[in-house]
Amino acid sequence: MKIGILKETQKGEKRIAISPNVAKLLISKGFELLIEEDAGKNSSYKNSDYCDIQVAVEKRGVVFKEADVLVKINPFDDEDLKMVHKGQVLVSQLYYKSSPELIEAIAAKGATAFSLDAIPRISRAQDMDVLSSQSNLAGYKAVILGANEMTKIFPLMMTAAGTITPSKVLIYGVGVAGLQAIATAKRLGAVVEATDIRTETKEQAESLGAKFISVENKGEESEGGYAKEASEDYAYRQKEAVNKSLFQADLVITTANIPGRKAPVLITEEQVSQMKNGAVIIDLAAAQGGNCEVSIMSKTIVKNGVKVIGTTIAPESVSTNASELFAKNIYNFLMHLTENNQFKWDLEEEITDETLIVKDGTIRKK
Amino acid sequence: MKIGILKETQKGEKRIAISPNVAKLLISKGFELLIEEDAGKNSSYKNSDYCDIQVAVEKRGVVFKEADVLVKINPFDDEDLKMVHKGQVLVSQLYYKSSPELIEAIAAKGATAFSLDAIPRISRAQDMDVLSSQSNLAGYKAVILGANEMTKIFPLMMTAAGTITPSKVLIYGVGVAGLQAIATAKRLGAVVEATDIRTETKEQAESLGAKFISVENKGEESEGGYAKEASEDYAYRQKEAVNKSLFQADLVITTANIPGRKAPVLITEEQVSQMKNGAVIIDLAAAQGGNCEVSIMSKTIVKNGVKVIGTTIAPESVSTNASELFAKNIYNFLMHLTENNQFKWDLEEEITDETLIVKDGTIRKK
Amino acid sequence: MNELIEFISSNLQITYIIILATFVGIEVIKSIPAVLHTPLMSGANALSGVVIVGAILVMLHSDPTDYVALALGFIAVVLGVLNVVGGFAVTDRMLEMFKKKK
Amino acid sequence: MNELIEFISSNLQITYIIILATFVGIEVIKSIPAVLHTPLMSGANALSGVVIVGAILVMLHSDPTDYVALALGFIAVVLGVLNVVGGFAVTDRMLEMFKKKK
């Protein structure tokens, strides 16, 4: 079975779906691999890195033509689909819930498609869980980015030239990204506060040294590790509880998501206007509409002295590690789906069932 | 006595010599202060912050005209000097050793000039030591910048999607900046190595958790806490000892300086070419010609996959803290020089003697 | 009570011995790690086998014709020795685990 | 040597008492914090004042005409009491510092 690795076309994207290390693994398992030329460049993988391990480096067209399975990180776009042909298996993050027309298009092509973002949050699936592996890095990078943008330093320092007070960092959403953000900020010596709609995250946040801001929660439970949409009322109570910290924060990182839905707005423009001069907001949910009203995806907006940076949990900037992990996830995923290099199509099995969105042109999930 | 605070004109500079807090202090001591408008903007100090505490916010010309003492971070340039008039006292970093013509010019004006960078490295002068206070922040920021530029993360992480090995960081020059860089990188979980010509720095580096690369040192001692220029031979031995680490490093930070001289070249272009693809070099000595052959001041050069960023120990980017500390240094300096708001001109006293470069038009130091 | 006083006055030194021995016993044992509880119990048990001395004395003093005494004494000795030998042996085995591996 | 054996055989129980008492003394003191060294020394010193008992006995038994004995006994008692009373008092003062401040 031939696996084709495509170069990411989405702007700003630096990652690649399969790293040389994992390519080697797959080949050792008997798969054939071909890769679009320069696909690894931005993750500092040279074409030679792939050649050296018998991955055929080809022009884009060739990859599309020859591969049985096409792997990619970001959703296949119309350009890609033009070249997809019947019977091909597409593996990538499709966000099928929020992009029905894409699914239609794929079906129309008579292709088969797995959506990596749909991997269920069950223990045995953790090693295929691209959301976890990527948001984890995103959490780290968000803090580094923030620290780089700020005009202050994180740690407390008592020096001959006076004392520098530690920066205050506020984290919305204590998921994978949120936790890693807490850990990183804490390491750098910041005073970290965090809040989340899921009460079970209090202990988790505290286990990493953050102060948790509890918002009394009337029945906003989570399902399968994910949060449900919050009520008007909750949103209000949340502001009540968090504002004091928000207005003193030097760095704010928002990671709140509700899968398949628009991200909840947690910081209104009005709130931003009351924040400290020189504060920075990193909105990791920008792609889903943003947790901050002001933020715009991959833009830096300055609202009276407050920098608002919109980005995603896709940690392009740490592409080397990100690609490595993503690749490992795909590897585990393929190992799970296949048996001596052939798909098992075991539709009873939970992971397959949840991720297989289109099968030979018929849509299984909406 | 009227102190005039000037806006920094040098490009990229975001700091300001006197912060509102310190301004308040000075006023409480009976000084009069005026400040050029928007001087604090880039350090996120509003004009209002100064107004509110009775600092007169004025046009540039006015400040030059009315002030008895003009304070500034970077050397006065020709533009400035045009407006300087006889008898005025200029306080800033003049680097007089390396810029004689500037000193001439000041003398020609019949002005008086103190050079902050000339403050002796004696214990009681530590609270005026701008080099320390600034390089300290620079060391921190260099790591943050590096982490932001790298395509890898610092810490070791054993995750479901595989293990991320910790980044290797190499620090040249274990001075104030170097030490803080070690501390920061270590905090973020990197594996840190460091080297310095002064053997006494071994213990210091280790006390912050770095592995010290000792280069056998035949008589390159330091004087007054500063390093002397290294011999050919030493430079060779250094490369021998460090190369292995250098070629595996993900981030390299160079802080090596010899005051008043061109910074020593520690990394040749040839060495860079052997470094890891994707590695990053931050050269804090770029302003003094750079420790890395490739680096160019405030530019990012990519040499076969290696990013070389030239910057200085002037931590503009963390301007808020930087300005605060710098201001505190100046405050302590002025407190030391003056008695009820008048200069003491005690030329016997070490600190005054070392820093007073030009007195009423006559040059005291070359 | 009077018995007690009487006893004390008649065996004053014995009384001191008893009291002192009690203190020694206490001081020697207090604050030992819990893992040693069983071995120590076993060891103490072996020690309590000193009754054997008594048993032997019984036999030594009983005249060869008094079969009852002899028989009982005999049993007493056997049991006593069992207690002593077995006790020490078991204790020793229990303590195997404390041999430093290195 | 023979003296020793003789002594033992003649005061067997005394011997036991001495030995046991020695053990008690050792067990009771070993492993105490260094700050307590001086107070403990002082306390022990006070205890060693029990010789006073002997001194008193001397006086009780000496006949009132034997002035030498009386005189010496008298001094002995004074010194002994000094040792006892002074000793305990000093020890007590030394131990002031161990009153919990809170």
Added chain:
Amino acid sequence: MNILLSIIYLISTITFIVGLKKLGHPETAKSGNLIASVGMGLAIVGTIFINDIEVPIIIYVLIGVAITIGSIMGWLIAMKVEMTKMPELVSLFNGFGGASAALIGVVEFIGNDNISGTKATMVATILSAVAIGSITFSGSLVAWGKLNGSLKSVIKIPQYNIINNLFVIAIISFSAYIVMSGSDSQLFLYGLLGLGIVYGVLFVLPIGGADMPVVISLLNSLTGIAAAITGVLYDNMVMLVGGILVGSAGIILTISMCKAMNRTLGSVIFGSFGATAVAEEGINKSLGTIKKTTSSDAAIMMNYATNVIIVPGYGLAVAQAQHVIHELEELLVSKGVNVKYAIHPVAGRMPGHMNVLLAESNVDYSILSEMDDINPQFANADVVLVVGANDVVNPAAHNDPASPIYGMPILDVEKAKHIVVNKRSMKAGYAGIENELFYNSKTSMLFGDAKEALTELVGELKGM
């Protein structure tokens, strides 16, 4: 009395004291036991051969035979019993000791031609020897039966502790009567013997197996006292002192045993006993019962181990015990133990959670092992210390297809020789499922907050 013998006795007495002393410390315990046994040997040999009376050969022969039989049997039994059965064996031996004491008493009583003539104290001594001896005898036998399972069910006698206390009173008053009356009726004697035996049974029978060790230790110190009494009988120093030593030491030991199981000796003596032993925490119908341990036991285990593997989990983070665990690790290393950390990829609540923690306390990266590298090594680990981890060491992931974590790779701690698990309770982890590892016979549970438990552990280890 013969001077040589007295000196021999003196020496053996000293060996007893020294022996006991040394028995109290892991390093010296073995030698202590040896010393004491030597002393005992001396005493016995001395008693036999050094005496001023005329003893017919036949008696020597008999004694010789008796001793040989006893020694051989004792030795054999002791050697072939397996580790787990030792406590019950101790109990058995103890019973024999008691019997021996009782018999001596009997002989003295019946052997003595005019009991009525002898001093009251003497008679009292004899009788108490009989009574105590018989109690320890029967009591120990019952304990033994309970431990080796031949006496299963916890027999609950209504108001048994009232009955018991009545018995005590009966025994005392009865012997008192015998003394006063100065009667020499053997009937009475056997009556007393009987009472003792019955009481011993009643005393131990209602007690749950879990508490047996305490009982044995208590009975043991009784034997000691019996021995001492017989010592008085013959004013024989070694018996006297030896007996007292065992008596007092035994009591203290009993108390500390109770402490270790946090009970009071009171609750032990007056029946309330066993009560809790029935409603043991952590008994699970399907999985069986758990084994609790104390920090000092865990400490000793590790101290004498060659390889120790630490498995940190989310609990370590919750307790913020990263600094203590590092201290523990350093301490063990300084004692020549090889220590490694086994990091499960999803231990904690975020990827790399354990790495963040351990980096904070400067644990050397080189001793952190990934799951795949460490799993083969568990087999030759002497002790695995699981700290606040649960799901990541849950064998259900291998064995139980129904389990939500089935198919997740786990750390194979089961392969290790001993497993010590520290957590606060028997509560489940993230996945909310039972963990059969905790019920494994090789596993012992060290309950408590990780930080506190580990701090104690470190304390104990420093003491060694």
Added chain:
Amino acid sequence: MNILLSIIYLISTITFIVGLKKLGHPETAKSGNLIASVGMGLAIVGTIFINDIEVPIIIYVLIGVAITIGSIMGWLIAMKVEMTKMPELVSLFNGFGGASAALIGVVEFIGNDNISGTKATMVATILSAVAIGSITFSGSLVAWGKLNGSLKSVIKIPQYNIINNLFVIAIISFSAYIVMSGSDSQLFLYGLLGLGIVYGVLFVLPIGGADMPVVISLLNSLTGIAAAITGVLYDNMVMLVGGILVGSAGIILTISMCKAMNRTLGSVIFGSFGATAVAEEGINKSLGTIKKTTSSDAAIMMNYATNVIIVPGYGLAVAQAQHVIHELEELLVSKGVNVKYAIHPVAGRMPGHMNVLLAESNVDYSILSEMDDINPQFANADVVLVVGANDVVNPAAHNDPASPIYGMPILDVEKAKHIVVNKRSMKAGYAGIENELFYNSKTSMLFGDAKEALTELVGELKGM
């Protein structure tokens, strides 16, 4: 002998044991002292009033007078001596005890009409009482003189320890001779007395003041033995047992004292003694001598303190002791002590060096105080613990215009009640200058690597 008296003695003996026991723990020491003293009181009163012989009033009067005088004097002296002079006082008292014993011996000897008739052992006992008594007497007095300074210089007698040992032999053989000869010559007696006194002087004279406590403790245990011997003399139990207790306890105490000053008892008894005491480390001509301390002393100081301030310095970083210091801090807090860290702006080798370290071990930011905030607070700190800091607490910055650090602001630790300084040696810090703080009378030095020293400290504290 009167039964009541025996029982009283029995009781006092027990109080002695219990008292000594309790004296061994800070919490119970006071009560222990009390108990023992009560027991002593009992014994004395008992001895006086309970006896079967006919005693003329006059004697009672005399005894009464003697006791009153002794008590009052003893009490007054004890109450008005200041803390620092106590050890020498103890020594003095101890001397009296010795004298008392010696006198008893003398009286017995001369009072005894036919010494030659009495059993050899008895005579031996008497004589040893005299000898030991006299030795302790003179020895203690010399020690006392040395401590209160009236006997300044360390008198060095050539080969004094050969001489000493000769003396010992002389004394023994001489008394042996007296016993054998069965002579009752008082001359001999006084000769022995003399020998004893001289030896006592010779024994103590050459010893350096620093080692006096050890000597006193040794002499003290001698007194104990003397008491015991007189006990044998009168076969008086309380004296016997009490004496032995003091004797053995005293020896152990002496040994542990030596340990604490890391010497061996051997080096104490055979003169090598004092040798080191002359070449004391850390004596500085201008600044005087330093005071060393042990971790347990430091621990107790802190345990009973209300406010403790920790001053970290570069040494903390070098030793990587940030985790231990945090543990120490938590421990103290848990014991109700208020703990703060005083952070000097230039402590360490880079700005914020201490902050990095302490942040790593999660020290709460709120207890880190800047110099200006903390300086006023030193005055009401009971203990300041300086860990690996030097220049930043060097008073020279205030006092000595010549000093390179003159004019640098420092932490005013001198204002605190006690100062404990931990560093490895007397070496200088960054500025390379002496620090008179270390020679301050309030300062005690806790030498050793910060990590090890603090770990010990924590251990000790946990034990309290």
